[in-house]
Amino acid sequence: xxxxxxxxxxxxxxxxxxxxxxxxxxxxxxxxxxxxxxxxxxxxxxxxxxxxxxxxxxxxxxxxxxxxxxxxxxxxxxxxxxxxxxxxxxxxxxxxxxxxxxxxxxxxxxxxxxxxxxxxxxxxxxxxxxxxxxxxxxxxxxxxxxxxxxxxxxxxxxxxxxxxxxxxxxxxxxxxxxxxxxxxxxxxxxxxxxxxxxxxxxxxxxxxxxxxxxxxxxxxxxxxxxxxxxxxxxxxxxxxxxxxxxxxxxxxxxxxxxxxxxxxxxxxxxxxxxxxxxxxxxxxxxxxxxxxxxxxxxxxxxxxxxxxxxxxxxxxxxxxxxxxxxxxxxxxxxxxxxxxxxxxxxxxxxxxxxxxxxxxxxxxxxxxxxxxxxxxxxxxxxxxxxxxxxxxxxxxxxxxxxxxxxxxxxxxxxxxxxxxxxxxxxxxxxxxxxxxxxxxxxxxxxxxxxxxxxxxxxxxxxxxxxxxxxxxxxxxxxxxxxxxxxxxxxxxxxxxxxxxxxxxxxxxxxxxxxxxxxxxxxxxxxxxxxxxxxxxxxxxxxxxxxxxxxxxxxxxxxxxxxxxxxxxxxxxxxxxxxxxxxxxxxxxxxxxxxxxxxxxxxxxxxxxxxxxxxxxxxxxxxxxxxxxxxxxxxxxxxxxxxxxxxxxxxxxxxxxxxxxxxxxxxxxxxxxxxxxxxxxxxxxxxxxxxxxxxxxxxxxxxxxxxxxxxxxxxxxxxxxxxxxxxxxxxxxxxxxxxxxxxxxxxxxxxxxxxxxxxxxxxxxxxxxxxxxxxxxxxxxxxxxxxxxxxxxxxxxxxxxxxxxxxxxxxxxxxxxxxxxxxxxxxxxxxxxxxxxxxxxxxxxx
Numbered sequence: 001x002x003x004x005x006x007x008x009x010x011x012x013x014x015x016x017x018x019x020x021x022x023x024x025x026x027x028x029x030x031x032x033x034x035x036x037x038x039x040x041x042x043x044x045x046x047x048x049x050x051x052x053x054x055x056x057x058x059x060x061x062x063x064x065x066x067x068x069x070x071x072x073x074x075x076x077x078x079x080x081x082x083x084x085x086x087x088x089x090x091x092x093x094x095x096x097x098x099x100x101x102x103x104x105x106x107x108x109x110x111x112x113x114x115x116x117x118x119x120x121x122x123x124x125x126x127x128x129x130x131x132x133x134x135x136x137x138x139x140x141x142x143x144x145x146x147x148x149x150x151x152x153x154x155x156x157x158x159x160x161x162x163x164x165x166x167x168x169x170x171x172x173x174x175x176x177x178x179x180x181x182x183x184x185x186x187x188x189x190x191x192x193x194x195x196x197x198x199x200x201x202x203x204x205x206x207x208x209x210x211x212x213x214x215x216x217x218x219x220x221x222x223x224x225x226x227x228x229x230x231x232x233x234x235x236x237x238x239x240x241x242x243x244x245x246x247x248x249x250x251x252x253x254x255x256x257x258x259x260x261x262x263x264x265x266x267x268x269x270x271x272x273x274x275x276x277x278x279x280x281x282x283x284x285x286x287x288x289x290x291x292x293x294x295x296x297x298x299x300x301x302x303x304x305x306x307x308x309x310x311x312x313x314x315x316x317x318x319x320x321x322x323x324x325x326x327x328x329x330x331x332x333x334x335x336x337x338x339x340x341x342x343x344x345x346x347x348x349x350x351x352x353x354x355x356x357x358x359x360x361x362x363x364x365x366x367x368x369x370x371x372x373x374x375x376x377x378x379x380x381x382x383x384x385x386x387x388x389x390x391x392x393x394x395x396x397x398x399x400x401x402x403x404x405x406x407x408x409x410x411x412x413x414x415x416x417x418x419x420x421x422x423x424x425x426x427x428x429x430x431x432x433x434x435x436x437x438x439x440x441x442x443x444x445x446x447x448x449x450x451x452x453x454x455x456x457x458x459x460x461x462x463x464x465x466x467x468x469x470x471x472x473x474x475x476x477x478x479x480x481x482x483x484x485x486x487x488x489x490x491x492x493x494x495x496x497x498x499x500x501x502x503x504x505x506x507x508x509x510x511x512x513x514x515x516x517x518x519x520x521x522x523x524x525x526x527x528x529x530x531x532x533x534x535x536x537x538x539x540x541x542x543x544x545x546x547x548x549x550x551x552x553x554x555x556x557x558x559x560x561x562x563x564x565x566x567x568x569x570x571x572x573x574x575x576x577x578x579x580x581x582x583x584x585x586x587x588x589x590x591x592x593x594x595x596x597x598x599x600x601x602x603x604x605x606x607x608x609x610x611x612x613x614x615x616x617x618x619x620x621x622x623x624x625x626x627x628x629x630x631x632x633x634x635x636x637x638x639x640x641x642x643x644x645x646x647x648x649x650x651x652x653x654x655x656x657x658x659x660x661x662x663x664x665x666x667x668x669x670x671x672x673x674x675x676x677x678x679x680x681x682x683x684x685x686x687x688x689x690x691x692x693x694x695x696x697x698x699x700x701x702x703x704x705x706x707x708x709x710x711x712x713x714x715x716x717x718x719x720x721x722x723x724x725x726x727x728x729x730x731x732x733x734x735x736x737x738x739x740x741x742x743x744x745x746x747x748x749x750x751x752x753x754x755x756x757x758x759x760x761x762x763x764x765x766x767x768x769x770x771x772x773x774x775x776x777x778x779x780x781x782x783x784x785x786x787x788x789x790x791x792x793x794x795x796x797x798x799x800x801x802x803x804x805x806x807x808x809x810x811x812x813x814x815x816x817x818x819x820x821x822x823x824x825x826x827x828x829x830x831x832x833x834x835x836x837x838x839x840x841x842x843x844x845x
Contacts, residue, residue, distance in 0.1 A: 037069070037350075039098045041076055042083070051093040056368055057147075058096035059111055059128025059138065064103025065256035066131035067286045068153050072098075073346040074358035075127075077339070078365040081332050088373050094365070096127070101134035108134035112141060123147065125368050125417065127361070131256075132156045132203050139168040146414035148421050150367060152360040153284070155319055156203040160438045167418050169367075169435055171360040173319045173444030175203055179210035181317050181446040181468045182252075182280075186219055188474060189482070191493035194221045195248035197263060199255035207254060222248070234259050238266045249277045249494035257285045261295050265302040267310045274313025275488040283316030283449050283462060287353035290460070308460040311451040313486075316462055320447045321360065321430035331426045332366055339429050363428035371420035378416055445469055450485060497668050504750050511560055511757050518557035518761055518768075525772040526550040537775050542618045545594040548625060549771060553764040555587025560757040581690075582636055584760055588694055589628045591767050592729060596701045597621030599722050603704045631693065639686050691737045698730040721770035728766045732759040 040055075060069045075096065082094050099111035108129045126149040129138045135154040142149045143166045151159070151168070155175040159165055182194060194211070198204045212221045237243045243266050244251065251272065253263050260281060267273055290307040292300045302310070326336045334342065339362065347354060425434045432443045446468040454461045465485060466476040482490060529546050532538045538546070562580045601616040704726075739755040 037072060037098060041096055041098070042079060042093075045093070049093065051089075051091055054089065054092045054094050054124050054372060055122060056094065056096045056365065057112070057123050057126040057128070058098045059101045059108060059126065059130060059134065060098065061103040061130030061134065062100045064101075064131065065133065065258055066103050066153070066284070067257075068130045068355065068357060068361075069100075070287070070347070070352045070355035071152070071358040071361040073343055073350055073352050074339075074355075074362040075365055076350075077342055077346055078332070078362045078369075081334070082365065082369045085333075088369055089376065092372075092376075094369055094372075096365075097123075099128075101128060101130040101138075103131040103134050105133050105137045108138050109141065112138050124372060125150070127152060127364050127368070129154075132158075132201065135159065139165045143167045146418070148368075148371070148414065148418045150364045150421070152364045153357045156201075157206040158202045160440055162438045165439070169421055169439040171364050171367075171430075171433075171441055172321065172357075173441050175319060176206045176210050177444060177470075178207045178317065178319055178446060179214045180472050181448065182211050182221075183214045183216065184468050184472055184474045185315075185448075186215065186250075189486075189490045191250050192219050192495050193248045193493040194219065194250050194252060195246040195494075196221070196252040196254055197243065198252075199259055201256075204254035222246070234262055238262060241270075244270050244272050247494045249492050250280070251277060252280045254282070257289055258295075258298060260285065261290065261298050261300060261307075264290060264307060264310045265300050268302055268306045273310045275486065275491060278491050279311070279314035281314060281316050283318045283447065284356055287355070308451075308453075311460060312453065314451045316449040316451070318356070318447050319444055320356075321363075321433075321441060321443055321445070328427065330428055331370070332362075332429065334429070336429050359429045363430050363433055366426070366428060367421060367424055367433060368417075370426060371417050371424060374420040375413065375416040507750055507754055511563060511753070514757070514761050515557050515561035518560065518764055519554060521765070521768055522550050522554040522557060525553075525768050528772060528776060532779065535779065537779055541771075541775060542594075542598075542621075544618055545597065545621060546771065548590055548594050548622070549767060552587045552590025552592070553768050555583045556591060556760045556764040559583035559587060560761050563753050563757045578640070581639070581687075584756070585632050585636055585690055586629055588760070588763070589632050589697070590625065591764060592694075592697065592701075592725075593625035593628050594621060595722055595725055595767065595771075596697060596704075597624055599701055599704045599726065602722075628697065632690075635686070635690050635693065688737070688741060691733070691740060694733055695737060698726070698733055701726045702730060721774060725767055725770050729763045732763045735759055 058075065060071070061067055062069045079094055079096065082088055099114065101108035101111055112126070112129075126138065126142050126147055128149070128151065129135045130153065132154050135151050136156070136158060139149055139151075139159060146167065148167050149169065150171060152171045154170060155172040157174050157176040159168060159170055160174055160176075185191070186194070194215070196208055196211070198208055208221075215221050234243075243263060251267075253260055255263065264279070264281075267277075267279060273279065286294070288294055290311055291304050292298075292302065292307070293304070300307075329335050332339070336359070339359070343354075343358060422435060422439070425432070427433070434442050436442055447464060448466045448468065449462045450465050451460055452463045453459070464477055465480045466474060468474055526547060529538060529543050529550065533543050559580050562576055562583065597616075598621070601621070604616055736755055736759045739752060
C-alpha cells in the first residue's frame with residue numbers, strides 16, 4: 001500500500017488561502033534568463049535517446065549575498081553519470097531546469113512558480129534555492145505541491161522545523177552545531193574573550209546563542225549586532241567608527257559576503273588584523289571574494305592588497321559534510337579525488353571557479369536519482385502506472401511514469417519520492433548520506449581554514465588547516481601546529497594580562513641595606529647601655545628610658561625590613577601587612593614616648609617646679625609610655641577584630657609599572673598586592689586614625705620643645721638634642737600622613753614603601769644618633785669620667801639654685817603679705833583722721 005501524502009494530511013484552510021494568494025501573484029512573473037548557461041541540462045540529447053525526461057528544478061543564485069552557480073560543474077558531472085548508469089531510472093533521463101534566485105525571496109518565489117507551472121516540463125523535485133533568504137520561502141511553498149526539496153548550501157537552524165517545512169531536506173548539517181568550533185579553538189589557544197559582529201539573520205543569531213551556551217566558564221562572549229536590514233546601517237557604523245568598538249582581539253564576523261567585504265576593509269583601516277588580532281569569518285564566500293574587482297557596487301575604500309593584508313592570518317570556519325576516505329569509491333562510481341579531478345576539468349571548460357558546495361550539489365542529485373529509482377521500482381513491483389485522464393493508479397502495462405499534464409497533481413508519486421528521500425542512505429562524495437527526522441544531514445565536520453599567501457603565485461588563498469569532529473576533537477592537517485598557524489605566537493584575546501609586581505629591586509636593595517644597618521645600630525646602643533650601665537653618664541640619662549628607646553627604634557627598623565618585602569602571594573602578603581603595622585605602630589611610640597617624657601620633665605622643671613613640690617621620676621615616664629603603647633595595642637586589636645577594618649592583601653592596579661607588551665601590543669594590567677581592607681575605606685580611615693594619634697603625640701611635644709629651647713643649665717645641654725629629635729620626627733611623620741592620605745588605593749606601593757621606610761628609618765636613626773652618640777663620644781673622650789665633677793657641680797649648683805629660688809619665693813610672698821597689711825593700716829588711719837575732722841567741723845558750727 002502506498003501511504004497518503006503528508007501535505008494533504010496537514011494542509012489547513014489558512015494554508016490553502018496562503019497558497020492561492022501566492023499563486024495568483026507569482027503566476028504572471030516568470031523569468032527565463034539564467035545568465036550564459038543553458039536552462040536545461042543535458043540539452044544536446046541524441047535523437048536516438050528515446051528516454052523520457054525527468055526534470056528537477058534547480059534554483060541557484062547568480063548574484064546577491066551568496067553566489068552558488070559555480071557548482072554547476074559538479075551537477076553536470078552527476079547528471080552525466082546518472083544518465084550513463086543503465087541500472088538507474090530505466091526508460092528515463094534525469095535533467096535540470098536552471099533558474100536564478102538571486103538570493104532574494106521575491107525572485108526565488110517567482111522562479112519557483114515559473115519552473116513548476118511550465119506546461120512542457122513536469123517537475124519531480126527541487127534543488128536549491130541558493131541561500132537562506134531564497135530557500136526559506138521556497139521550502140514553505142514547495143510542500144503545497146508535494147514537491148520534495150533538497151538544499152545543498154543552506155544550513156540555517158530555522159529549516160529544521162518539520163512542521164513548517166514538511167518536505168524539505170538539508171544536505172548541510174545545522175549551523176547551530178558550529179559553536180563547538182569556538183569552544184575547541186578557545187581551549188586550544190587559551191583565549192577568554194570573543195567579540196561577535198553579527199548580521200541580523202537567524203543563520204547567525206542561532207550560532208551566537210549556541211556559542212554562549214557551549215563556551216566554558218570564564219570565557220566571555222559578547223555580541224554587537226547592529227547590522228539591520230537597512231542597507232546603510234553598516235556604512236553608518238563604519239563612518240562613526242563604531243564597528244570595532246571593543247578591546248577584544250578575537251573577532252567573529254558573522255555576516256554575508258557583502259557586509260563582510262565592508263567589515264574587512266574597515267578592519268584594515270583600524271588595524272584590526274593579524275598578528276595582533278584574529279578575525280574569524282565563514283568560509284562559504286565566493287572565490288577571490290575580497291577582490292574589489294569582484295565586488296563592484298560596494299564602494300570599498302580598500303585596494304586588493306589592503307584587503308589581503310587585513311585577511312592574512314584570519315580564520316574561516318564552516319560546517320561541512322564528512323569525507324571519510326578520499327579514495328573510497330562511492331555510489332557514483334567515483335572517489336572524492338577522482339571527482340575533484342573531473343570537476344576541475346569541467347569547471348575550466350565552463351569558465352567557473354571552484355565552489356565549496358559543489359560536492360553537496362553532486363550528492364543532492366544522486367539522492368534524488370536514487371529516491372526516484374526506488375519509486376520506479378515500487379511502481380514496477382506493483383505494476384502501477386499513471387492514467388493521463390483519471391490521475392489515479394491502474395494495474396496496466398507497459399508502465400508509464402510521468403506525463404506533462406498530470407505530474408504535479410499526483411500526490412501519491414510525490415509521497416513515494418519523499419519517503420524514499422527520508423530513508424536514503426548511501427556513500428556519496430561528501431561521505432555517508434542520511435537524514436534525521438527533521439530532514440537534516442547526520443554526518444558533519446567543522447572545517448577550519450586560514451587565509452595565507454601562496455608564495456608561488458603571490459596570491460592570498462584559503463588553506464585547510466584542520467577539522468573539528470562531532471566529539472569536539474581537533475584534527476590538524478599536514479603537520480599543522482600552533483607555530484605554523486600563528487608564526488609570531490598566539491595572539492592575545494584582548495584580555496589584559498595581569499602582571500603582579502613586587503617592590504622595585506633597587507628600592508628593595510636600599511631598604512635591605514638600611515634596615516640591617518639600623519637594626520645593628522639599635523642593638524649597639526642597647527649594648528652600650530648594658531655594658532656601661534654603671535657609668536654615671538649612663539645613669540644620668542636614665543638607662544630604663546634609654547632601653548625603651550632602643551627597643552622602639554629596633555621595631556621601627558624591623559618594620560622597614562618588612563616594608564621592603566612584597567610577596568606575590570595573598571596569604572604571605574596579608575601576614576606581612578599586619579606585621580608592618582604592629583611593628584611601626586608600637587615601635588614609634590616606644591621610641592618617641594621617652595623623648596616626650598624627657599622634654600616634658602625639662603619643661604616642667606623650668607616652668608612649674610618653683611610652685612609645685614612634684615618631682616617627675618623615671619617610673620612616671622615609663623608608666624606614661626606604657627599607657628600610650630596600650631592605646632596603640634587597642635587600636636591594632638580593633639583593626640584585627642572588626643571585619644571591616646581587618647588588614648589583608650588586595651589586588652590594586654598600579655601606574656608605577658610599564659611592561660613592554662611586545663610585538664602583539666598585549667594590554668598589560670600592572671597589579672600589586674597592597675594592604676587594604678574590605679571595604680578599602682575602612683582600612684584607610686583606621687590607618688589615618690593611627691597615624692593621627694602619632695601626630696597628636698608629636699603636636700604635644702612641639703610646644704614643650706619650644707618652651708625648653710633655651711636651657712641655661714650646662715648639665716641639661718642634651719635637651720637641645722631632644723628638641724632636634726622632636727622637630728625632625730614631626731616633619732617625617734607629617735610627610736607620611738600626607739602621602740598615605742593622598743596616595744593610598746592607587747597601587748603606588750613603591751612610593752608608599754619609600755616614604756614609610758625612609759621616614760621611619762630617619763626617625764629612628766635621628767633618635768639613636770642624638771640620644772646615644774653624644775654620650776658615647778663623651779665617654780670616649782673621658783673614659784674615667786673626670787669631667788663629670790663639673791657635671792656634679794652643675795647638678796649641685798642647679799639644686800642650690802632651686803633651693804635659693806624657693807627661699808626667694810617664700811620671702812617674696814612674706815613681703816607681699818607685709819605690704820598688704822601696711823596698706824590696710826594706712827587706709828584705716830586715713831579714715832580715722834577724716835572722721836575726727838568732720839566731728840570738729842560740726843562742733844564749730
